[in-house]
Amino acid sequence: xxxxxTRQVRWLIKPVWFLACLAPFVWLTLAVFGLxxxxxxxxxxxxxxxxxxxxxxxxLLVTLALTPLRLLTGQVWLIQLRxxxxxxxxxxxxxxxxxxxxxxxGLDLGAITEDIVERSFITLGIAALTCLIVLGxxxxxxxxxxxxxxxxxxHRLVYAIGILAxxxxxxxVKLDTLEPTIYAGILAVLLGVRVYFRLIKNRKAQQS
Amino acid sequence: MxxxxxxxxxxxxxxPESVYLNRRKLLQAAGLSGTAxxxxxxxxxxxxxxxxxxxxxxxxxxxxxSQEPNPFEDVSTYNNFYEFGTNKSxxxxxxxxxxxxxxxxxxxxxxxxxxxFSFEDIMAPHTLEERTYRLxxxxxxxxxxxWVGIPLGDLLKRFKPTSNAKYVAFETIVRPSEMPGQxxxxxxxxxxxxxxxxxxxxxxxxxxTGLYGVELPNQNGAxxxxxxxxxxxxxxxxxIVRISFTETMPYTSWSDALPGEYGFxxxxxxxxDHPRWxxxxxRPIGAGFFAxxxxxxxxxGYAEQVAGLYTGMDLAKNF
Ligand code: HEM
Numbered sequence: 001x002x003x004x005x006t007r008q009v010r011w012l013i014k015p016v017w018f019l020a021c022l023a024p025f026v027w028l029t030l031a032v033f034g035l036x037x038x039x040x041x042x043x044x045x046x047x048x049x050x051x052x053x054x055x056x057x058x059x060l061l062v063t064l065a066l067t068p069l070r071l072l073t074g075q076v077w078l079i080q081l082r083x084x085x086x087x088x089x090x091x092x093x094x095x096x097x098x099x100x101x102x103x104x105x106g107l108d109l110g111a112i113t114e115d116i117v118e119r120s121f122i123t124l125g126i127a128a129l130t131c132l133i134v135l136g137x138x139x140x141x142x143x144x145x146x147x148x149x150x151x152x153x154x155h156r157l158v159y160a161i162g163i164l165a166x167x168x169x170x171x172x173v174k175l176d177t178l179e180p181t182i183y184a185g186i187l188a189v190l191l192g193v194r195v196y197f198r199l200i201k202n203r204k205a206q207q208s
Numbered sequence: 209m210x211x212x213x214x215x216x217x218x219x220x221x222x223x224p225e226s227v228y229l230n231r232r233k234l235l236q237a238a239g240l241s242g243t244a245x246x247x248x249x250x251x252x253x254x255x256x257x258x259x260x261x262x263x264x265x266x267x268x269x270x271x272x273x274s275q276e277p278n279p280f281e282d283v284s285t286y287n288n289f290y291e292f293g294t295n296k297s298x299x300x301x302x303x304x305x306x307x308x309x310x311x312x313x314x315x316x317x318x319x320x321x322x323x324x325f326s327f328e329d330i331m332a333p334h335t336l337e338e339r340t341y342r343l344x345x346x347x348x349x350x351x352x353x354x355w356v357g358i359p360l361g362d363l364l365k366r367f368k369p370t371s372n373a374k375y376v377a378f379e380t381i382v383r384p385s386e387m388p389g390q391x392x393x394x395x396x397x398x399x400x401x402x403x404x405x406x407x408x409x410x411x412x413x414x415x416x417t418g419l420y421g422v423e424l425p426n427q428n429g430a431x432x433x434x435x436x437x438x439x440x441x442x443x444x445x446x447x448i449v450r451i452s453f454t455e456t457m458p459y460t461s462w463s464d465a466l467p468g469e470y471g472f473x474x475x476x477x478x479x480x481d482h483p484r485w486x487x488x489x490x491r492p493i494g495a496g497f498f499a500x501x502x503x504x505x506x507x508x509g510y511a512e513q514v515a516g517l518y519t520g521m522d523l524a525k526n527f
Contacts, residue, residue: 044497108501178392
């Protein structure tokens, strides 16, 4: 199998990936201003919340898929997309959160506190966002060097974020859990592939 | 029981069309017409697609609110009607094949007159009224809709309910070939709802056959739906094919699916939260991106007229 060169990854694949991940943001911006025939419909605040939330979740699953894909295909360069994708997740969840704080709740601190304390799906969302911020801050080369082996451990938090995000989605639907079930299923497969490779690795280590 | 009329009903309160038009022009002049999501809009007759048949002989009703209705566009594209799918845009997208004509309704149970009647026979003796009502969804958003319909009580009386008729049960049509949402058992189809007989007889309760002066769009529950303005929207069952007078509290779909979250009464009540979200405030649809939520009113602002139905009842228990 062919591998792209470092130059191809840096000058072609990464810029294309950057633009692809930006597409939902472009769509949202156009729709907010009613440009290009796009619209957010009758309830723009909820549509923004859902649209950006679902894209955050999709990109989170893409981030989580890169390692299993590498393990399955041997395409090592895939790992070079991981940080950018993860930061996009943080970007989208931040919009999701700001949309909740300002247009949705009108910065009503009483209502927001009540939500965080009483509504478990919001509590989970905040927990996921907090973890994402920690990973975002420590995603730089500097932090990576500083934390050494602990960096790897810290960044395993991304699995927890995946579980928190899927549960967050699950708990806020009214009745029809088909969509959250599909996303949770994908997450389970992605985590399963890692567990599988981990088991193989352990067995090999025992045999040798 | 004394029925009080709402105070806010002067027809002079209703914004004349020319004011809407001027406002639009002003906004256009200010170069703001492109910011679609940021500004509220208003409906004029010309905004209603010609394919909807106009209803004749509609009289105004003192029960209407003078609040400005949501545009036809909002009312007809932002719907919860799980028979056509669970997203808000599914009903308008997936209801094109639904055939609301011909239609008949079966009336049965504790009444002297029962049987199956055509839509035309059901409606014939009644005069259509325009009832502009607030609509509060259990999901904490709201609209104002200019319904056209008849008082349900007037209709029910024609069938001479007996003294055993303590409740009225309603059923939506089951037609998976035209209602794609019914292919999946999200709710236990048919959708069913019910009212206590005094709620059903209350003059605010109507059977709607239209909105904005035209027949009901399919996505809004054509050809015949209930509207109970002081209850959460899911009580206002759509596309009705059966009305039964019963002695015991009837089965209702949402309280069967999630009994801890939805009750039989489902009265709008800012003091009783849904287990997963607050009911204290609501988002008025169409108010734009930066409009804040507004406080939800007890019984959706109809307390003066209907609170008497619930004297002595614990509304937190009977949610
Ligand atoms: C990793 C972080 C998060 C992810 C991946 C995420 C994802 C999602 C998804 C997929 C939905 C459902 C969209 C739909 O119904 O189609 C959703 C809904 C929602 N999220 Fe998040 N979310 C996250 C964090 C947060 C945070 C921090 C908050 C605010 C405190 C929040 C508030 C909400 C709200 C209020 C809704 C419901 C909107 C509605 O009623 O339709 N989320 N989120």
